[in-house]
Amino acid sequence: MSLMRERLVQFISDAQQAGMTSRQTAEALLAAGWGMEQLVSALAVAPAPVVPQQNGTVIEVRDLVKQYGTLTAVDGISFDVQRGEVFGILGPNGAGKTTTLEMIEGLKHPTAGTIHVDGKDVARQTDAVKHVIGVQLQASTFFDGLSLCEIIDLFAAMYGRTVNAMDLLADVELQEKAASQVKELSGGQKQRFSIAVALVNEPVVLFLDEPTTGLDPQARRHLWNLVQKIKARGTTVVLTTHYMDEAEVLCDRVAIVDQGRIIAIDSPRALIRSLLDDGFSKPIVQEQANMEDVFLHLTGHSLRE
Amino acid sequence: METFLKITKTTALMFVRNRQALFFTLFMPLIIMIIFGLIGFDKPQQYDIGVSVTAPQPQTQQFIDQLSAVGVFKIHQAALGDELAQLKDGNRTVVLSMPANFIDGAGTNTQKLTVYVNDSQQAQAQAVQSILTQYLDKTSLALAHAPTYFSVVPQHVDSRNLSYIDFLLPGLIAMSVMQMSVFSVAFLFVQYKEKGVLKRLLATPLKPFQFVAANAITRLTVSVAQTAIFIAVGLLMLKATIVGSYALVLLAVILGALMFLGLGFTISGMAKTMESVPVFANLLVFPMMFLGGVFFPLSSMPDWLQTVAKFLPLSFFSSALRDVMTKAAGLGDIKWDLVGMIVWGIVLITAATYSFSFSEREQ
Numbered sequence: 001m002s003l004m005r006e007r008l009v010q011f012i013s014d015a016q017q018a019g020m021t022s023r024q025t026a027e028a029l030l031a032a033g034w035g036m037e038q039l040v041s042a043l044a045v046a047p048a049p050v051v052p053q054q055n056g057t058v059i060e061v062r063d064l065v066k067q068y069g070t071l072t073a074v075d076g077i078s079f080d081v082q083r084g085e086v087f088g089i090l091g092p093n094g095a096g097k098t099t100t101l102e103m104i105e106g107l108k109h110p111t112a113g114t115i116h117v118d119g120k121d122v123a124r125q126t127d128a129v130k131h132v133i134g135v136q137l138q139a140s141t142f143f144d145g146l147s148l149c150e151i152i153d154l155f156a157a158m159y160g161r162t163v164n165a166m167d168l169l170a171d172v173e174l175q176e177k178a179a180s181q182v183k184e185l186s187g188g189q190k191q192r193f194s195i196a197v198a199l200v201n202e203p204v205v206l207f208l209d210e211p212t213t214g215l216d217p218q219a220r221r222h223l224w225n226l227v228q229k230i231k232a233r234g235t236t237v238v239l240t241t242h243y244m245d246e247a248e249v250l251c252d253r254v255a256i257v258d259q260g261r262i263i264a265i266d267s268p269r270a271l272i273r274s275l276l277d278d279g280f281s282k283p284i285v286q287e288q289a290n291m292e293d294v295f296l297h298l299t300g301h302s303l304r305e
Numbered sequence: 306m307e308t309f310l311k312i313t314k315t316t317a318l319m320f321v322r323n324r325q326a327l328f329f330t331l332f333m334p335l336i337i338m339i340i341f342g343l344i345g346f347d348k349p350q351q352y353d354i355g356v357s358v359t360a361p362q363p364q365t366q367q368f369i370d371q372l373s374a375v376g377v378f379k380i381h382q383a384a385l386g387d388e389l390a391q392l393k394d395g396n397r398t399v400v401l402s403m404p405a406n407f408i409d410g411a412g413t414n415t416q417k418l419t420v421y422v423n424d425s426q427q428a429q430a431q432a433v434q435s436i437l438t439q440y441l442d443k444t445s446l447a448l449a450h451a452p453t454y455f456s457v458v459p460q461h462v463d464s465r466n467l468s469y470i471d472f473l474l475p476g477l478i479a480m481s482v483m484q485m486s487v488f489s490v491a492f493l494f495v496q497y498k499e500k501g502v503l504k505r506l507l508a509t510p511l512k513p514f515q516f517v518a519a520n521a522i523t524r525l526t527v528s529v530a531q532t533a534i535f536i537a538v539g540l541l542m543l544k545a546t547i548v549g550s551y552a553l554v555l556l557a558v559i560l561g562a563l564m565f566l567g568l569g570f571t572i573s574g575m576a577k578t579m580e581s582v583p584v585f586a587n588l589l590v591f592p593m594m595f596l597g598g599v600f601f602p603l604s605s606m607p608d609w610l611q612t613v614a615k616f617l618p619l620s621f622f623s624s625a626l627r628d629v630m631t632k633a634a635g636l637g638d639i640k641w642d643l644v645g646m647i648v649w650g651i652v653l654i655t656a657a658t659y660s661f662s663f664s665e666r667e668q
Binding site: 105106107108127130131133135137138139141142143144145146150153154155157158159160 | 307308311312315318319322323500501502504505506507508509510511664
């Protein structure tokens with residue numbers, strides 16, 4: 001259950017115990033700073049489904065390094081992703097998130113280090129790895145002149161499969177757009193379609209690179225639901241994001257990356273708790289911290305480009 | 306294999322649905338061909354000749370009639386002042402002023418025929434003068450009752466007349482196959498690269514060469530279709546005649562398309578953005594349109610230019626097509642053009658493999 005939802009439920013039950021009417025409770029909520037967006041975000045996201053059994057490691061990254069000339073984009077990263085979890089890679093721009101993701105996907109060659117996905121070495125068994133992963137790239141577009149169904153069929157053919165395109169589109173609630181072209185879709189629809197295409201091969205691991213960047217709050221919540229649905233089926237999801245609330249809601253564990261290194265890795269709740277244990281407090285009414293605090297505490301406040 | 310068929314089919318679908326590409330690869334060249342076919346550049350040139358006669362005589366009129374019989378002369382007869390005004394306006398190549406007693410007086414003293422020449426048409430005027438001089442020489446000999454020792458008997462060996470449309474058709478086929486192959490590939494693949502489509506494909510098990518081959522096969526098919534449409538329009542609408550083997554036409558078209566597909570992929574490797582594609586493409590394609598023997602033969606160029614122009618990829622292509630279509634040339638006759646295309650094909654496809662890649666260059 002998300003932290004916000006928990007707080008909301010707490011707030012309402014406190015109010016009920018104090019004998020307040022619904023109307024009074026609503027007014028008290030507004031007075032306490034609960035705006036429309038907070039309410040929506042607390043309620044729109046369904047409670048996280050029971051986490052499937054985590055049986056072993058599905059991704060194993062060891063001492064990963066990527067250098068571009070003298071610039072070290074990724075500087076010795078190691079981590080494991082457990083089967084069935086949603087794993088977040090967080091970090092400011094230029095921290096090395098996308099580079100790390102693209103090395104795991106086999107799109108970029110590491111300068112040093114090893115990566116195993118589903119027990120296969122990405123460097124040596126690139127093709128086998130490509131068969132078990134689904135990839136949504138940051139701002140990737142598809143072909144002009146083809147309908148959504150035709151694109152799904154085309155991608156399925158690349159894996160030597162045939163799929164029911166309508167089923168996949170229904171999964172991402174785009175069945176009524178089946179005959180449209182990608183350029184006719186909204187930002188959120190494009191991202192959902194991109195996820196549908198990434199699912200054509202029923203991947204073991206789904207990679208999402210900043211799936212909600214540039215989306216409005218509604219479209220973001222919609223996508224969160226989709227990610228949770230995919231997770232509920234037992235698919236492992238690895239995503240990058242700039243949004244701490246997103247990480248808090250979606251991710252079982254996160255790695256915070258800065259300047260090519262992992263500076264923290266744990267569940268969002270554990271990271272928040274450890275920050276609070278260090279004596280952190282916020283000068284506001286509710287003294288609980290959120291992931292945004294953890295993030296900024298760890299990576300500093302200065303703007304990165 | 307099934308994968309490859311599906312991808313090729315989808316690639317073809319994308320090509321056909323791209324109206325802009327269809328317009329530039331088919332309709333534009335077809336319109337050029339129809340316009341050129343209708344203008345008819347192959348009509349023989351005519352020289353407008355003004356004639357002014359001071360004192361008309363039956364023999365003078367006879368002389369003028371004989372001049373009119375020369376196919377390339379168009380005779381205008383009027384007063385000298387009027388004709389000279391026409392000459393000034395550029396409507397006459399030369400104006401002749403016939404003296405009185407033009408023929409009668411010829412026996413006693415040399416008659417002077419004054420020829421006014423338009424300086425802006427000197428070359429044509431010279432041609433007219435030499436015809437006139439020959440004509441007068443003949444008349445002199447006839448007047449002197451001199452026997453005829455020589456005569457020229459024209460014998461038509463080439464049973465068919467090569468019209469301009471016959472000349473143009475193979476050139477236009479070569480040109481549009483070139484444009485289709487270069488532009489449709491260069492624009493599309495730079496767009497794919499820019500928008501991250503190629504990177505997305507790289508994340509699938511599809512091999513890049515499969516995707517490139519699917520696109521190449523689509524375009525080879527399109528180039529054969531283009532050729533068929535051009536030949537059909539040429540034969541049915543513009544009364545072109547084609548004498549050679551269609552199998553050789555097909556061979557030349559496929560070699561030509563392969564060679565220019567290589568150029569297209571080379572350009573899409575060189576161009577970083579969509580905006581730079583037309584710069585590269587036009588730099589390489591545009592000069593070839595004029596130097597590659599499409600609209601006029603290489604022999605009409607200065608010698609130094611010919612030596613350069615005849616080694617252009619398009620020159621080999623248009624020359625092979627033209628020799629087959631207008632002269633019924635066989636495989637042996639066009640072997641050097643084919644060799645030229647194969648060498649260019651190897652050079653350009655090799656350049657493409659170095660220049661073009663699915664993944665972004667990592668410094």
